[in-house]
Amino acid sequence: MENILEVNDLHISFDTYGGEVKAVRGVSFNLKKGETLAIVGESGSGKSVTTRAIARLIPNPPGRIKEGEILFEGKDLTKLKEKQMQQIRGKEISTIFQDPMTSLNPTMKIGTQIMEGLIKHQKMSRSEAKSRTVELLDLVGLPNAKERVDQYPHQFSGGQRQRVVIAIALACNPKILIADEPTTALDVTIQAQILELMKDIQKKTESSIIFITHDLGVVANVADRVAVMYAGKIVEIGTVDEIFYNPKHPYTWGLIGSMPTLDNTEESLVAIPGSPPDMLNPPKGDAFAPRNEYALEIDFEMDPPMFQVSDTHYAATWLLHENAPKIEPPASVKRRMKGMASGMIANSDQGGEQS
Amino acid sequence: MARYIIQRLGYMLMTLFLIASFSFFLMKLLPGSPLKMEEKLSDAQLEILYEKYGLNDPVPIQYLRYIGNLLQGDLGVSFQLSNQPVTDILLSRIPVSAHLGLQALIVGTIIGMLLGIVAAIRNNSWMDYSANIISVVGISIPSFIFAGLLQYYVGVKLGLLPIAFWGTFPQTIMPTIALAIFPLAISARFMRTELIEVMGSDYIVTARAKGVTKAAILFKHGLRNALIPLVTVLGPMAVSLMTGTLVIEQIFSIPGIGEQFVTSVMTDDFSIIMGTTLFFAFFFILVILIIDILYGIIDPRIRLAGGKE
Numbered sequence: 228m229e230n231i232l233e234v235n236d237l238h239i240s241f242d243t244y245g246g247e248v249k250a251v252r253g254v255s256f257n258l259k260k261g262e263t264l265a266i267v268g269e270s271g272s273g274k275s276v277t278t279r280a281i282a283r284l285i286p287n288p289p290g291r292i293k294e295g296e297i298l299f300e301g302k303d304l305t306k307l308k309e310k311q312m313q314q315i316r317g318k319e320i321s322t323i324f325q326d327p328m329t330s331l332n333p334t335m336k337i338g339t340q341i342m343e344g345l346i347k348h349q350k351m352s353r354s355e356a357k358s359r360t361v362e363l364l365d366l367v368g369l370p371n372a373k374e375r376v377d378q379y380p381h382q383f384s385g386g387q388r389q390r391v392v393i394a395i396a397l398a399c400n401p402k403i404l405i406a407d408e409p410t411t412a413l414d415v416t417i418q419a420q421i422l423e424l425m426k427d428i429q430k431k432t433e434s435s436i437i438f439i440t441h442d443l444g445v446v447a448n449v450a451d452r453v454a455v456m457y458a459g460k461i462v463e464i465g466t467v468d469e470i471f472y473n474p475k476h477p478y479t480w481g482l483i484g485s486m487p488t489l490d491n492t493e494e495s496l497v498a499i500p501g502s503p504p505d506m507l508n509p510p511k512g513d514a515f516a517p518r519n520e521y522a523l524e525i526d527f528e529m530d531p532p533m534f535q536v537s538d539t540h541y542a543a544t545w546l547l548h549e550n551a552p553k554i555e556p557p558a559s560v561k562r563r564m565k566g567m568a569s570g571m572i573a574n575s576d577q578g579g580e581q582s
Numbered sequence: 583m584a585r586y587i588i589q590r591l592g593y594m595l596m597t598l599f600l601i602a603s604f605s606f607f608l609m610k611l612l613p614g615s616p617l618k619m620e621e622k623l624s625d626a627q628l629e630i631l632y633e634k635y636g637l638n639d640p641v642p643i644q645y646l647r648y649i650g651n652l653l654q655g656d657l658g659v660s661f662q663l664s665n666q667p668v669t670d671i672l673l674s675r676i677p678v679s680a681h682l683g684l685q686a687l688i689v690g691t692i693i694g695m696l697l698g699i700v701a702a703i704r705n706n707s708w709m710d711y712s713a714n715i716i717s718v719v720g721i722s723i724p725s726f727i728f729a730g731l732l733q734y735y736v737g738v739k740l741g742l743l744p745i746a747f748w749g750t751f752p753q754t755i756m757p758t759i760a761l762a763i764f765p766l767a768i769s770a771r772f773m774r775t776e777l778i779e780v781m782g783s784d785y786i787v788t789a790r791a792k793g794v795t796k797a798a799i800l801f802k803h804g805l806r807n808a809l810i811p812l813v814t815v816l817g818p819m820a821v822s823l824m825t826g827t828l829v830i831e832q833i834f835s836i837p838g839i840g841e842q843f844v845t846s847v848m849t850d851d852f853s854i855i856m857g858t859t860l861f862f863a864f865f866f867i868l869v870i871l872i873i874d875i876l877y878g879i880i881d882p883r884i885r886l887a888g889g890k891e
Contacts, residue, residue, distance in 0.1 A: 284787060316791055317794075324788060326784060332789070334807055334882060335806075395788065
């Protein structure tokens with residue numbers, strides 16, 4: 228399958244009074260047509276910044292793309308002018324934001340908010356745009372779409388608002404849909420419905436999705452591939468199966484180990500010790516080394532390169548070097564990997580029935 | 583909506599009645615009398631005048647008579663200005679003050695809002711800093727200083743504009759500028775602060791993510807959401823500007839209601855004081871009602887209770 232998006236060695240910094248915060252430090256990945264790539268990582272790992280950079284939504288100043296390229300259908304988005312970018316945003320690349328309570332304009336009818344993009348990008352008349360808006364609201368599963376287009380955001384519940392936000396993102400059939408934690412602010416039953424909706428829509432529209440989340444359960448449910456980010460870098464990337472059944476990076480082990488599961492009552496959760504590094508002064512070597520109980524001496528000296536595990540699976544840890552000692556993930560994490568993977572599948576089935 | 587407005591008008595009448603009663607008794611507590619100034623009058627003559635105006639009656643009787651007249655729209659006559667009805671005096675003075683006030687308000691808020699918008703979108707640039715300096719100066723220096731400076735430099739030194747009186751358009755320019763500085767400064771500040779906050783909110787990012795142009799984001803998404811706090815301060819400011827500004831009208835010798843009010847207070851002409859107070863109160867309540875309705879138009883979340891869309 229062809230790549231619709233290629234990100235090469237992307238560096239993004241924010242200039243603050245304290246100095247330069249290096250939020251993203253050399254991220255590379257690609258996105259194939261019709262696939263869903265999940266980006267996981269804890270807060271501050273740079274996952275949102277990376278995707279906002281793709282839509283060029285990072286306010287400058289203070290943020291700037293220092294180096295690297297973002298190739299969308301072969302075109303480097305980092306080189307485009309704001310005016311040219313406006314032609315791509317909302318039309319080719321759309322974003323679904325995290326908090327539906329704040330991401331809609333409170334003083335504008337939701338119909339108008341959806342129509343805006345249609346009128347701009349599809350050159351529709353107001354009446355055409357309005358009927359398309361009603362279709363979109365039907366598509367995202369909002370009942371009484373005809374009456375609801377003339378209502379304001381405060382007349383909708385959280386889940387309904389997120390459907391509206393999704394309708395806005397889908398309006399012009401974008402080729403890439405960036406979903407920035409679209410279910411984090413919703414309660415669990417609504418989460419399941421929204422995830423089902425997104426999977427449904429992807430089947431219908433064949434768009435590619437970049438799905439940001441810190442919820443591994445959601446990843447197992449929606450993604451084809453997973454990229455794990457830590458301190459502004461991708462530390463491991465692979466298919467869902469590879470990441471869940473054969474994780475190589477100690478940070479990924481930690482993430483999996485800190486996931487609660489239903490069938491696992493006797494073991495306490497394993498938290499990753501310490502806290503993420505200060506991105507004003509990223510540490511020398513592997514940024515995760517100070518929190519990593521398996522860290523080797525070289526981890527404190529040199530950043531590990533990406534080691535290839537399989538055609539699709541890469542991880543940046545010195546443990547994969549041929550001279551490194553053979554270390555297996557801790558037993559508790561291993562058990563959890565298995566338990567979680569099966570539990571996850573059960574979970575997603577339930578989610579499907581509910582919606 | 584109609585029901586709401588009618589209800590509000592009812593409350594308005596009650597408030598006015600209370601204000602009328604309250605200010606009547608307060609006036610009665612004041613020492614002195616509007617007729618005392620006429621030192622040439624003998625005690626006997628004074629007695630006749632007191633009798634004529636009913637000032638010898640017990641206060642409750644005077645009160646009932648006053649309210650009775652008020653209900654018929656009669657505000658009494660002036661004690662000083664040869665028995666002119668208060669209504670006539672107010673009607674001749676109010677349009678002047680309203681004209682000046684409205685002109686200053688429009689000039690001030692429009693320029694102030696533009697300044698605020700520029701300062702917000704060019705946040706932390708020299709334009710922002712200049713707008714900030716203008717606001718600080720405008721808020722902290724009283725209008726009569728500007729009035730005096732304008733009169734001296736523009737009026738006397740340069741001889742560009744008439745320095746006083748009212749009637750022709752050039753005569754309105756300097757008082758308008760002097761009065762407009764304050765609303766200008768206030769609107770610039772509120773606009774800037776609020777717009778910066780609004781432009782940083784999530785729904786603006788959503789709008790950008792739709793590919794909407796910068797201008798459309800500012801005018802369609804930003805401004806309307808930034809207006810509410812400004813409308814809140816503009817209401818009372820509109821009242822104080824349009825009901826005559828004592829100082830500016832004095833300085834420029836403008837025959838407005840403010841100037842009349844000051845003179846009447848000096849001479850204890852209480853029928854005019856009462857009439858003016860009631861007018862101020864009426865106008866204030868009316869503006870508050872208008873603002874409450876405006877809120878609902880600007881922000882659908884505060885559509886008035888009982889209002890059907």
